[in-house]
Amino acid sequence: MQRVVVVTGANSGIGLALCERLLTEDTQLRLCLACRNMQRAEAARDTLLTSHADARVDLLHLDVGSVESVLAAAQEVKARYSRVDFLYLNAGIMPNPQVDVKAFFKGLFSTNVVNMFSTAEGILTQQDRVNADGLQEVFATNLFGHFLLIRELEPLLCEAGHTSRVVWTSSSNARRSAFNIEDLQHRNGTEPYSSSKYASDLLSLALSKHKNSQGLFSSVICPGLVMTNLTYGILPSFFWTLIMPIMWLIRIFTNTFTLTPSNGAEALHWLFLQKPESLDPRAKYHSLTSGLGANYTQPRQMDIDDDMSEVLYSKLLELEKEVRRKLSERNADDKAETVPQ
Numbered sequence: 001m002q003r004v005v006v007v008t009g010a011n012s013g014i015g016l017a018l019c020e021r022l023l024t025e026d027t028q029l030r031l032c033l034a035c036r037n038m039q040r041a042e043a044a045r046d047t048l049l050t051s052h053a054d055a056r057v058d059l060l061h062l063d064v065g066s067v068e069s070v071l072a073a074a075q076e077v078k079a080r081y082s083r084v085d086f087l088y089l090n091a092g093i094m095p096n097p098q099v100d101v102k103a104f105f106k107g108l109f110s111t112n113v114v115n116m117f118s119t120a121e122g123i124l125t126q127q128d129r130v131n132a133d134g135l136q137e138v139f140a141t142n143l144f145g146h147f148l149l150i151r152e153l154e155p156l157l158c159e160a161g162h163t164s165r166v167v168w169t170s171s172s173n174a175r176r177s178a179f180n181i182e183d184l185q186h187r188n189g190t191e192p193y194s195s196s197k198y199a200s201d202l203l204s205l206a207l208s209k210h211k212n213s214q215g216l217f218s219s220v221i222c223p224g225l226v227m228t229n230l231t232y233g234i235l236p237s238f239f240w241t242l243i244m245p246i247m248w249l250i251r252i253f254t255n256t257f258t259l260t261p262s263n264g265a266e267a268l269h270w271l272f273l274q275k276p277e278s279l280d281p282r283a284k285y286h287s288l289t290s291g292l293g294a295n296y297t298q299p300r301q302m303d304i305d306d307d308m309s310e311v312l313y314s315k316l317l318e319l320e321k322e323v324r325r326k327l328s329e330r331n332a333d334d335k336a337e338t339v340p341q
């Protein structure tokens, strides 16, 4: 049976490395790269086809941060495929990141040093903005757009007779203290990235609870610290080049410095090979790399509770209704404007 796998944010970094690994694993796969930039998506497909000439690689235009784009992409998926076996929710942004250098050096000489290097706790903030849909951009991209995509694809994902999987690329930067259920979109804070990733952890648990009986299983992973466009956006390039030998050195002491996209994709790949019933919906599956470069996956319990996950789920359903209502009003207005008087 040819399995259909959709990967969001597949044109670079961890998403692209995952595609490469999946094609090596299953040559019969039908792989769909869901990307907002079609030029980069085509380049990614070319790269994949160089090493897997016979592979079936499709492209799908998806800007996960735009409600209209998500709805159109979901329609396209439903038209193209009769099933979706895996939906990897990997696209993510961390706009305008700022490192608190003072806090970093303070942390360096504290007992919190290992935690600081694996979670960036206390040293990393971002500046968010409102997007065209009136949503906070980080929330819309990292969480809500993916939620809407799942909702739209439910007919395929929850089809009787087979199981489907959604896998969130979360982060060990996801922290309860950065998340406020009264401020879901993190309008008032400086850690929208951490908040959105914590929300994805909560949402994954709620999805498992509500949808397992319909054959849909949701899991969460952390790729570790990986050198990608996202991380290169945190410090100037020359600085990364300067500290890179130190990064490789640190890897001897912490297994969370996976560093290469392929290593970071370890847990995503590992989940592809597991039976969904054997997975723990409360665990985050971490990609880890030993000092000698060996990859492995380790589940760690998440700091989440059922009540909050339920509240988040119902708030997202509410927001979905509101967003759909606004969109149909906007479409009706546009239509009225184009009708000749």
Ligand SMILES: NC(=O)C1=CN([C@@H]2O[C@H](COP(=O)(O)OP(=O)(O)OC[C@H]3O[C@@H](n4cnc5c(N)ncnc54)[C@H](OP(=O)(O)O)[C@@H]3O)[C@@H](O)[C@H]2O)C=CC1
Pocket (backbone or CB within 6 Å): 008, 009, 010, 011, 012, 013, 014, 015, 034, 035, 036, 037, 040, 062, 063, 064, 065, 066, 090, 091, 092, 093, 141, 169, 170, 171, 172, 222, 223, 224, 225, 226, 227, 228, 229, 230, 231
């Ligand atoms: N690198 C790291 O250390 C860690 C990364 N992660 C997570 O891993 C995931 C992948 O990131 P990574 O590979 O590191 O970084 P990259 O920047 O290389 O990849 C991010 C991908 O997401 C895509 N993307 C961003 N915004 C949108 C959008 N609105 N619609 C569709 N696609 C979009 C990007 O496309 P485009 O090329 O168009 O920008 C790109 O393909 C993210 O969710 C990130 O939060 C988690 C923990 C650590």
Ligand SMILES: CC(C)CCC[C@@H](C)[C@H]1CC[C@H]2C3=C(CC[C@]12C)[C@@]1(C)CCC(=O)[C@@H](C)[C@@H]1CC3
Pocket (backbone or CB within 6 Å): 099, 101, 104, 116, 117, 118, 119, 120, 123, 124, 170, 171, 172, 173, 224, 225, 231, 234, 235
């Ligand atoms: C001398 C400099 C001020 C050194 C700064 C080092 C930091 C830039 C890194 C230390 C820990 C890193 C880290 C991440 C980004 C870069 C650091 C803050 C992440 C937040 C990247 C994205 C994620 O999702 C996390 C899992 C990473 C955690 C560690």
